[in-house]
Amino acid sequence: DTGVSQDPRHKITKRGQNVTFRCDPISEHNRLYWYRQTLGQGPEFLTYFQNEAQLEKSRLLSDRFSAERPKGSFSTLEIQRTEQGDSAMYLCASSLGGQGMAFFGQGTRLTVV
Amino acid sequence: GESVGLHLPTLSVQEGDNSIINCAYSNSASDYFIWYKQESGKGPQFIIDIRSNMDKRQGQRVTVLLNKTVKHLSLQIAATQPGDSAVYFCAESYSGGYQKVTFGIGTKLQVIP
Numbered sequence: 001d002t003g004v005s006q007d008p009r010h011k012i013t014k015r016g017q018n019v020t021f022r023c024d025p026i027s028e029h030n031r032l033y034w035y036r037q038t039l040g041q042g043p044e045f046l047t048y049f050q051n052e053a054q055l056e057k058s059r060l061l062s063d064r065f066s067a068e069r070p071k072g073s074f075s076t077l078e079i080q081r082t083e084q085g086d087s088a089m090y091l092c093a094s095s096l097g098g099q100g101m102a103f104f105g106q107g108t109r110l111t112v113v
Numbered sequence: 114g115e116s117v118g119l120h121l122p123t124l125s126v127q128e129g130d131n132s133i134i135n136c137a138y139s140n141s142a143s144d145y146f147i148w149y150k151q152e153s154g155k156g157p158q159f160i161i162d163i164r165s166n167m168d169k170r171q172g173q174r175v176t177v178l179l180n181k182t183v184k185h186l187s188l189q190i191a192a193t194q195p196g197d198s199a200v201y202f203c204a205e206s207y208s209g210g211y212q213k214v215t216f217g218i219g220t221k222l223q224v225i226p
Contacts, residue, residue, distance in 0.1 A: 040121055042216030043216050045214060101159040
């Protein structure tokens with residue numbers, strides 16, 4: 001499968017715990033994006049990387065959230081001290097430059113209990 | 114599994130009929146627009162895009178129309194099939210490419226066999 005891969009697909013965690021998600025983009029894509037989607041809503045932009053550089057962060061990305069793309073390939077999104085309001089689908093997408101459409105992964109469904 | 118289409122506007126069409134899904138966008142500076150299809154439990158899937166220097170673009174069974182005067186997009190699906198049942202999102206971006214993309218409110222398309 002050469003699409004965008006996200007791991008895990010589902011995560012249930014207790015409030016206050018830290019969680020980390022991984023995204024493997026399409027191999028030649030230099031741009032990588034993280035979105036969050038809650039039930040009944042469209043995806044909301046969180047942040048994006050061009051290669052290893054994080055170029056934009058949404059105000060939605062509180063200081064409990066951190067994203068990295070250390071070698072310009074895979075990316076991780078960490079949420080510290082999770083809250084129930086963090087429960088959502090976290091989507092990763094990648095694209096080649098800024099001119100093409102982005103391809104989305106299947107998402108990681110986070111449930112904070 | 115969970116439905117991404119809860120509480121969304123719903124369009125019901127008979128199989129074989131044409132579907133028209135409408136979207137109003139908010140940013141007059143947006144110059145790139147994309148339609149995505151999202152099936153339950155999956156990430157959004159690119160359908161078709163259009164740049165602001167065009168008012169119509171056709172794909173396979175799909176046509177996107179752009180009216181910049183009233184900031185309106187529509188997606189037309191010809192000969193709608195059961196596999197077209199999903200939630201459809203329009204998305205807008207500025208800067209001429211795919212950078213931060215803002216998704217609109219989705220529309221759930223139900224195809225009646």
